[in-house]
Amino acid sequence: xxxxxxxxxxxxxxxxxxxxxxxxRNFTPKNEQIAFLSDVHLLDxxxxxxxxxxxxxxxxxxxKYTLARTMKSQLQSTRFFNENYFxxxxxxxxxxxxxxxxxxxxxxxxxxxxxxxxxxLKNILNDYSKKYGxxxxxxxxxxxVAKPFLTDSGKTDFLGIGGRNQVIMSKAGMxxxxxxxELPAVITKDVGTMGYAEVLDELxxxxxxxxxxxxxxxxxxxxxxxxxxxxxxxxxxSTLEKRTYAIPPYNNQxxxxxxxxxxxxxxxxxxxxxNVYVPKEAAKAHPENPSNYNSANIGYNQVLTHKxxxxxxVAKVVQEAKKRGKTLIAFSHYPMVEFNDGASPMMKKxxxxxxxxxxxxxxxxxxxxxxxxxxxxxxxxxxxxxDTGIRKYKNGKGLVNIQIPxxxxxxxxxxxxxxxxxxxxxISTVTIDSVPGxxxxxxxxxxxxxxxxxxxxxxxxxxxxxxSKNYHEFTNLHLKELVRTRFLKxxxxxxxxxxxxxxxxxxLFAFANVxxxxxxxxxxxxxxxxxxxxxxxRLYSADELALKDIGKDRIHQYxxxxxxxxxxxxxxxxxxxxxTSFYEFCSIxxxxxxxxxxxxxxxxxxxxxxxN
Numbered sequence: 001x002x003x004x005x006x007x008x009x010x011x012x013x014x015x016x017x018x019x020x021x022x023x024x025r026n027f028t029p030k031n032e033q034i035a036f037l038s039d040v041h042l043l044d045x046x047x048x049x050x051x052x053x054x055x056x057x058x059x060x061x062x063x064k065y066t067l068a069r070t071m072k073s074q075l076q077s078t079r080f081f082n083e084n085y086f087x088x089x090x091x092x093x094x095x096x097x098x099x100x101x102x103x104x105x106x107x108x109x110x111x112x113x114x115x116x117x118x119x120x121l122k123n124i125l126n127d128y129s130k131k132y133g134x135x136x137x138x139x140x141x142x143x144x145v146a147k148p149f150l151t152d153s154g155k156t157d158f159l160g161i162g163g164r165n166q167v168i169m170s171k172a173g174m175x176x177x178x179x180x181x182e183l184p185a186v187i188t189k190d191v192g193t194m195g196y197a198e199v200l201d202e203l204x205x206x207x208x209x210x211x212x213x214x215x216x217x218x219x220x221x222x223x224x225x226x227x228x229x230x231x232x233x234x235x236x237x238s239t240l241e242k243r244t245y246a247i248p249p250y251n252n253q254x255x256x257x258x259x260x261x262x263x264x265x266x267x268x269x270x271x272x273x274x275n276v277y278v279p280k281e282a283a284k285a286h287p288e289n290p291s292n293y294n295s296a297n298i299g300y301n302q303v304l305t306h307k308x309x310x311x312x313x314v315a316k317v318v319q320e321a322k323k324r325g326k327t328l329i330a331f332s333h334y335p336m337v338e339f340n341d342g343a344s345p346m347m348k349k350x351x352x353x354x355x356x357x358x359x360x361x362x363x364x365x366x367x368x369x370x371x372x373x374x375x376x377x378x379x380x381x382x383x384x385x386x387d388t389g390i391r392k393y394k395n396g397k398g399l400v401n402i403q404i405p406x407x408x409x410x411x412x413x414x415x416x417x418x419x420x421x422x423x424x425x426x427i428s429t430v431t432i433d434s435v436p437g438x439x440x441x442x443x444x445x446x447x448x449x450x451x452x453x454x455x456x457x458x459x460x461x462x463x464x465x466x467x468s469k470n471y472h473e474f475t476n477l478h479l480k481e482l483v484r485t486r487f488l489k490x491x492x493x494x495x496x497x498x499x500x501x502x503x504x505x506x507x508l509f510a511f512a513n514v515x516x517x518x519x520x521x522x523x524x525x526x527x528x529x530x531x532x533x534x535x536x537x538r539l540y541s542a543d544e545l546a547l548k549d550i551g552k553d554r555i556h557q558y559x560x561x562x563x564x565x566x567x568x569x570x571x572x573x574x575x576x577x578x579x580t581s582f583y584e585f586c587s588i589x590x591x592x593x594x595x596x597x598x599x600x601x602x603x604x605x606x607x608x609x610x611x612n
Contacts, residue, residue: 034102035095036331036415038381039406040088041143043069043081043111044120045441052188054168057161061443067116070165071445072452073157075461075481078384081111083438084408087471088124090435091407091414096132100416103134104269105206106381106404107141107333112153116190118144118202125206137207139271140199140257141333141382142297147290148254148277149195159444163451195290196255197240207261207271210234216262219243220313226324247306250279252287258310260317267419268321272310272332276302298359299334299382300366311373318374327422331379334360337367337389337401340540341595343588350584355491357383367391371399376605377425378402379417384409386429386543388596390610398608402427403598410475411542411549423606429599431545435471442466459485476538476549483537484530496581503529505557511582512565522557532558536585539592544599559593562586 045068048055055065069081080087095103110117128134146153152171160166160183167175167185170192175185200208210217216226217234221243224233244253258273275296283292296302303310314330321328338344344361353359360383370378371391379402387403405413411431418426445466452460462481468474488497503511505525509518535554538546547555569575569583597612604611 032102032419033098033100034104034329034417034419035098035100036104036106036379036402036404036417037088037091037095037407038106038333038379038404038414039079039108039141039384039408040105040121041079041081041084041108041111041406041408042088042117042121042124043067043085044117045082045085047116047120047190049116049188049190051190052186054186054188057159057166057444059441059444061440066159066441066444068159068441068444069155070157070159070448071465072448072459072461075465075478076486078482079406079408080475080478081408082441083435083471083474084406084412086437086440087407087412087432087435090471091412091430091432092124092128092134094430094432095134095414096128098416101132101134102263103136104329104331104379105136105138106331106379107139108143108381108406109138109141110144113144113146113194113199114153114191115194115198115202116188118194118199122202135263137261137263137269137271138203139207139273139332140196140275142275142295144194145196145199145275146193146295147195147293149288149290150198151193151195151290153193154191159448163444163448196257200240200255200257207259207263207269208257209238210261211263214261214263215265216260216268218260220245220256220258220309225320245307245309247277247279250284250287252279252283256307256310258313262326266326268317268326268328270314270317270328270330272314272330274299274303274307274310274332274334276306278302278306297382300336300362300370303334304363304366304369311369314370314375315373322374327419328375329377329379329417330375333380333382335362335380335383335389335401335403336370336375336378337391337399338362338364339383339385339387339389339401339403340588341387341543341591343591346584346588346591350493350496350581350588351491364391367399367401368393371397375399376608377603379404379415381406385541386411386413386545386598388427388543388598388601388610390596390608392608398605400603400605400608400610405429405542405545407432409541410479410538411545412471412475413545423604425603425605427601427603429545431472433470433472438471438474439468461485479537479541480534483534487537488533493581495578496585499578499582500529500533508532508561511579512561512586513568514560514564518560518564525557527554536589536592539589543592543595544597555593558589562590562593566590 045066056067059066074080109121125136154169156167158166158168166183168191169175169185170189172187212231216229222237240255244255247254256273259271261269277293277296280292286292338361347356348358377400381404384406385403386405389401392398404415413429413431416428449463465477505527535550565586602611
């Protein structure tokens with residue numbers, strides 16, 4: 001029988017349409033994607049205090065009262081405090097344009113868990129939910145719940161009248177004035193740091209509590225499964241009192257906001273609360289006092305020692321997901337895999353174990369344990385870097401950790417996950433280069449700069465940052481100032497630092513023993529040792545996203561220096577201290593240049609492979 005191709009095609013299209021229309025939120029690359037926005041660090045610059053008449057300072061640019069931090073404080077921090085407010089809105093607008101309906105926030109969504117900023121975040125999330133139908137799923141980071149319980153706090157570096165510092169505290173008497181002419185401190189509970197109870201009360205609608213529309217929801221402490229699930233059971237077991245664990249060594253009861261949700265059919269989102277608050281000795285007698293606990297900023301190294309119940313729960317969730325044919329997406333604030341392209345051991349040798357945030361690098365045991373538990377794909381933040389960490393083991397298990405860049409640092413961006421099927425995932429990185437309104441506060445910074453200049457402040461910041469043409473350039477100059485004023489002073493060995501800061505490109509070629517032919521080829525280059533250090537930090541922060549900023553020619557020259565240095569050092573029987581340090585620096589730099597793809601790539605979870 002001869003087939004009519006056109007009729008056959010028509011029949012296929014009818015069947016396809018019926019299947020597509022009756023399926024419940026099936027994930028395809030064309031109509032469903034998930035956005036991951038981490039380390040937003042929202043400071044609600046237009047927020048209002050609930051218990052104080054203080055409004056901030058009037059901005060001549062837009063006529064609005066503004067609660068902003070000083071530029072000096074921003075350039076001494078690893079993140080912006082103010083402009084990321086505009087960057088967050090720009091990123092959400094980009095999500096809207098792409099018609100993405102699921103957005104995950106893996107922690108540090110607030111400046112420091114202050115009520116005014118948590119309320120501001122809640123308002124923004126509710127606004128985008130109502131206007132565009134976006135479903136937000138979030139978990140806490142160390143800046144959202146600094147201590148497990150409500151804590152008095154504040155900041156001494158808000159921008160005040162005339163460019164001066166304005167102290168704002170949650171309790172009177174917390175701050176002792178250092179100068180007689182300081183502005184009077186503002187007192188408001190809205191700058192304290194929320195504990196778990198307060199954050200849960202404000203943000204429970206964004207995953208922390210079950211919804212009637214959820215197909216499934218559980219915590220590490222619930223006693224039902226998918227077969228016996230009901231919304232009423234989930235709601236009854238979702239209270240904070242029923243979500244605590246005994247933390248060693250004194251077995252104090254601490255909340256844990258981990259949860260699993262099936263917000264759309266056959267996709268499970270596993271939100272792991274990796275915050276660990278190790279008790280101090282005083283916590284044994286006074287477990288309710290927040291000051292008796294260390295801050296949570298280490299992550300999974302302490303989960304292995306103080307929060308072991310999560311490992312068993314994760315393994316159980318993985319098995320249930322496989323049994324029921326669910327696609328499992330795990331996320332938390334903290335990385336599960338080393339994020340320095342394998343260079344962490346060398347970095348510890350060069351800089352020291354307590355430098356370059358190396359105390360936050362997860363041990364190899366972390367990756368192995370969670371891979372053995374069955375986690376294959378995990379999204380994390382915390383480090384403000386763009387990176388992909390991969391571990392593959394002989395038993396066939398493997399784990400891919402995706403580090404999401406921060407919107408408050410270089411290079412600002414977010415990740416998009418497209419699920420082609422259970423085994424094939426695509427990861428894309430969106431950089432937020434253009435941010436409407438990012439110059440809004442510049443007139444206030446002009447006032448600050450004028451004041452600092454008038455008093456002869458020795459640590460006055462580089463005003464060139466106010467000439468930034470876009471947000472990308474703004475974050476680039478922010479990193480450059482950090483390198484100049486903080487990282488070089490804090491992290492670098494003196495001999496290597498002195499050598500690099502004095503070195504010209506010719507000096508570096510000669511020191512690395514580069515051939516005379518290559519030295520002659522690049523004799524007209526005029527970059528310096530500081531430029532190489534700065535590009536080192538750009539790669540450390542943004543991985544392959546930084547390659548465009550650095551440029552192909554410069555990268556080529558760095559590779560010549562690095563390869564020559566490493567080859568020469570291996571032949572050097574009596575290297576000097578500086579030669580050894582430069583060799584270690586070049587080895588780390590080479591690792592950064594040869595990391596796994598971190599921009600746009602395909603994951604094959606069945607084979608544990610990545611394709612660029």
